[in-house]
Amino acid sequence: MDKPAPSADRLTDPVALRLGYMLRRASAAMMAGLGIALAEIGLRPVEGTILILVGANPGCIQSDVGRMLGIKRANMVPLVAALAGRGLVDKSPVDGRSLALSLTPAGELLRMQVDAIMDAHETRFERLLAGRDIALLREALRLIAEEGEAGAE
Amino acid sequence: MDKPAPSADRLTDPVALRLGYMLRRASAAMMAGLGIALAEIGLRPVEGTILILVGANPGCIQSDVGRMLGIKRANMVPLVAALAGRGLVDKSPVDGRSLALSLTPAGELLRMQVDAIMDAHETRFERLLAGRDIALLREALRLIAEEGEAGAE
DNA sequence: TAGTTATTGTTATGAAACATAGCAATCTTG
DNA sequence: CAAGATTGCTATGTTTCATAACAATAACTA
Numbered sequence: 340m341d342k343p344a345p346s347a348d349r350l351t352d353p354v355a356l357r358l359g360y361m362l363r364r365a366s367a368a369m370m371a372g373l374g375i376a377l378a379e380i381g382l383r384p385v386e387g388t389i390l391i392l393v394g395a396n397p398g399c400i401q402s403d404v405g406r407m408l409g410i411k412r413a414n415m416v417p418l419v420a421a422l423a424g425r426g427l428v429d430k431s432p433v434d435g436r437s438l439a440l441s442l443t444p445a446g447e448l449l450r451m452q453v454d455a456i457m458d459a460h461e462t463r464f465e466r467l468l469a470g471r472d473i474a475l476l477r478e479a480l481r482l483i484a485e486e487g488e489a490g491a492e
Numbered sequence: 493m494d495k496p497a498p499s500a501d502r503l504t505d506p507v508a509l510r511l512g513y514m515l516r517r518a519s520a521a522m523m524a525g526l527g528i529a530l531a532e533i534g535l536r537p538v539e540g541t542i543l544i545l546v547g548a549n550p551g552c553i554q555s556d557v558g559r560m561l562g563i564k565r566a567n568m569v570p571l572v573a574a575l576a577g578r579g580l581v582d583k584s585p586v587d588g589r590s591l592a593l594s595l596t597p598a599g600e601l602l603r604m605q606v607d608a609i610m611d612a613h614e615t616r617f618e619r620l621l622a623g624r625d626i627a628l629l630r631e632a633l634r635l636i637a638e639e640g641e642a643g644a645e
Numbered sequence: 646t647a648g649t650t651a652t653t654g655t656t657a658t659g660a661a662a663c664a665t666a667g668c669a670a671t672c673t674t675g
Numbered sequence: 676c677a678a679g680a681t682t683g684c685t686a687t688g689t690t691t692c693a694t695a696a697c698a699a700t701a702a703c704t705a
Contacts, residue, residue, distance in 0.1 A: 350549045350560055354541050358614055359522040361630060364637040366519035369512040385691095388507050396503045402653060407503055409520075411693065416655060435700045436653040461511055467635050471628060477514060479629045482620050484517040538662090555682060564664065569684060588671045589682040 362483070369464060376456045380449065385410070386422060387453040390442065393428060394450040397441040400433070404440065422446070515636070522617060529609045533602060538563070539575060540606040543595065546581060547603040550594040553586070557593065575599070 354360045370384060377387050385408070392404055405415040419440065422428040427446035433439040442450055465473060507513045523537060530540050538561075545557055558568040572593065575581040580599035586592040595603055618626060 350545065350552055350556055352560060353544050353548045354610075356630075357610060358617060358626075358630070358633075359519075359526055359610075360541075361633040361637065362515065362519040362522055365633040366512075366515040368637045368639065369515055373512055388513070391506050392503065395506045399503055400653085403503055407505055409517075412652095412654070413656080413694080414692065434653080437701090438654070457507075457510060457512075464511060464636055464639065467639050468632055471632060472625075473511075473632075475624060476629060476632050477509075477511070479621050479624060479626075480511075480514040480518040483617055484514065484521045486521065486617060486620050536661095553682085563662095565681095565683070566665080566685080567663065587682075590672090591683070 369460075372463075373457070373460050376460050377453065380452050380456070382449070382453065385418065387457070389418065389422065390427065390446060390450045390453055391457075393440045394442050394447060398433070398439045401430070401438045401440055522613075525616075526610070526613050529613050530606065533605050533609070535602070535606065538571065540610070542571065542575065543580065543599060543603045543606055544610075546593045547595050547600060551586070551592045554583070554591045554593055 373384050373387075377384055382390070388408060389404060392407065393399060396404075401415055401419055402412055404410075404419075405412055410418070419428060419430065419438075423430055426443055427449055429441045429443055429446075430438045431441070468476070526537050526540075530537055535543070541561060542557060545560065546552060549557075554568055554572055555565055557563075557572075558565055563571070572581055572583065572591075576583055579596055580602055582594045582596050582599075583591045584594070621629070
């Protein structure tokens, strides 16, 4: 027997080398870090992302924002309601059914902070990969993400 | 104004280039694919992973498995209970408190199928990255994951 | 133009993942 | 031996995510 007793913490981990699980762990690590950083200005990652997206597309429609972020219509409602309730986002009907979103001055102010935090966060991790080809990493991630979307038709 | 009307699906997506979100999307894509593939043998990704881990470490302790997978003790209980209830995993007390896990013959049979499915799944995505340096991708993911664990002290 | 179809925001609801607190039994250690 | 740590477990709550239905409205089509 080559495996005497896996009693202690010397378990062999066959899944640690799986690409999917490595992706999952790396993703969780970055997201956790971003969550901590954004918590300092009272935002969760989703909220920060919505702020960024609405800021870049003033007057965009709530449903489109959700589609772009992979958030279902139903789940967008309390999300933007919270942001609007805090005076960060303005909702104005453009249709009889669609809502156009834009940032209030306070929202724009916070959006800039989110952007700075995300920049710093990104930089921190990119410094880790110094010397390696980050463009290649990005390309690989993009390919994987697209394949996933294609496969989930 | 350079941005006439973001009404349609022509929203600019400033977060799409963020490393964190690319990671998240790639991870979600692979996990979704694995979920679909494993569903064909009636398993969720977590369950498949536990089967793999227990199979590689017969007699390992339930609590250690949870620790390795980042699953809290409390949440391990219904998980292994389900696997044991389906006759895939054997629980036998090694202590007065610890449970040693091992695969039943049926569990070992299913574990091999999980392994094959994971192999095929992995291959499908690696084919996407043909010509690119996959070892570099793995190295980068490992670095990011470790930095995250270090930062969450 | 009239009637069908699709879309939007919304509510309600449920499933699943994840975390906390406490407990009794038991092991470990000083 | 006594104190502290650990294990499995229950109960509970939170957060995320997905589904179904609905009224109002827009878009499309015959």
